[in-house]
Amino acid sequence: MIRTILKANKWELMTYFVLTGLITVVGFYLLYGDVLLVTNRNRAWTFIGVVIAGTIVTGYIAALRLQRKIDLLDLNMLKVSKGNMAVRMPEADDASFGRVYQEFNVMMESIENKMRLLQRLGEQEVIEKEQASERAVIEERKRMARDLHDTVSQQLFAMHMSASSLPRLLEMNPEHGRNVLDQLIQMSHTAQRQMRGLIAQLRPVELEGRDLAAALDSWFPDYCRQNGLKGVKELELDGGVSDAIEHQLFLIIQEAVANVVKHAEAGLVSLAIRESEHQISMSISDDGHGFLQQTERPGSYGLSTMRERAEKLGGQVQIISKPGAGTTVRVLIPKFQNVSEGETE
Numbered sequence: 001m002i003r004t005i006l007k008a009n010k011w012e013l014m015t016y017f018v019l020t021g022l023i024t025v026v027g028f029y030l031l032y033g034d035v036l037l038v039t040n041r042n043r044a045w046t047f048i049g050v051v052i053a054g055t056i057v058t059g060y061i062a063a064l065r066l067q068r069k070i071d072l073l074d075l076n077m078l079k080v081s082k083g084n085m086a087v088r089m090p091e092a093d094d095a096s097f098g099r100v101y102q103e104f105n106v107m108m109e110s111i112e113n114k115m116r117l118l119q120r121l122g123e124q125e126v127i128e129k130e131q132a133s134e135r136a137v138i139e140e141r142k143r144m145a146r147d148l149h150d151t152v153s154q155q156l157f158a159m160h161m162s163a164s165s166l167p168r169l170l171e172m173n174p175e176h177g178r179n180v181l182d183q184l185i186q187m188s189h190t191a192q193r194q195m196r197g198l199i200a201q202l203r204p205v206e207l208e209g210r211d212l213a214a215a216l217d218s219w220f221p222d223y224c225r226q227n228g229l230k231g232v233k234e235l236e237l238d239g240g241v242s243d244a245i246e247h248q249l250f251l252i253i254q255e256a257v258a259n260v261v262k263h264a265e266a267g268l269v270s271l272a273i274r275e276s277e278h279q280i281s282m283s284i285s286d287d288g289h290g291f292l293q294q295t296e297r298p299g300s301y302g303l304s305t306m307r308e309r310a311e312k313l314g315g316q317v318q319i320i321s322k323p324g325a326g327t328t329v330r331v332l333i334p335k336f337q338n339v340s341e342g343e344t345e
Helices: 001-008 009-039 043-080 093-162 166-172 173-202 210-227 243-264 300-311
Strands: 230-236 268-275 279-286 316-321 327-333
Touching: 001 300, 009 043, 009 210, 093 166, 093 173, 093 243, 166 173, 210 230, 210 243, 210 268, 243 268, 243 279, 243 300, 243 327, 300 316
Parallel strands: 230 268
Antiparallel strands: 268 279, 279 327, 316 327
16 A cells, blocks of 8 residues: 555655755755754754755645646546547646647547547448348338238138038038137137237337437337336437437347346346437346356347447447346447538548
8 A cells, every 4th residue: 555655646756855855954964064053953953844844845736736637637538438539638837748738639639530430431331231221121021021911811711711611511510510610710810810910020110210219219118018027218318319329229229128038037127328418328227137247158148239339330338247236238429529511520
């Protein structure tokens, strides 16, 4: 602990000041000590005390000023590591720190521009790929729904025709005819229910035409209710999120909640999305059995897919889980101000 304290910049600088004061006192004593001790001993000790106290106070003030500048730089670097690319250092009156702060701001300006371009390219790629993929999926689902409708309807029609011929069978063998009739009627009802369920499942979940909040208002409670979960949702969106980011967030939410149903054995799932000036943060938490993160299997909880979607937009995915304490999936995506069309990037 003491070694750690001594390594701190301010204590190191204070040590230098104190040593300088002691050297000054020793040198002064070697040169004029005999004279002062003979003529005025109290005045000599007062002088020594003033020099030592002055060096300590001066050293502490100088060290504190230096440490504050270093702490400010460390704090802003921590903000950058958390995904806030809009951090900038203020102007410093000290020449050396002013140059460091200026270089930090130039570096962050370059990183922010590159990240903005990366996000824009990622959004464009996401939109193009997802649109093409969704068109293909939608067409395939429509075709499958149409085929199922045709085949099951034809089967039902054949069952109906067979059932219509049963009156004659009932005349010939009433007991057997009634059994067959009951079976056909039950089969027809079952087939119709299955057909409606299959067609409903094949309908795609679409975000197009709605924003993220409206889509979640429709999808999230229905999905939780169908899978025996209690869903809690909290959204703080001001409409500043692009369509591509909303689309990726919606897909990440679907993946995360589906994994809760598959793996977590949870009874409660909570969803929270918050949009700030420079960042979009989202968390999906459950009260399931959780898992040991060091033993996490590749692909478990669908992390690879969620991470890929977040990284396309310059974001990151964090997992917080312990056995018996549930799991939290946290997604952080940087948000940039719109650049005017005439601005050169």
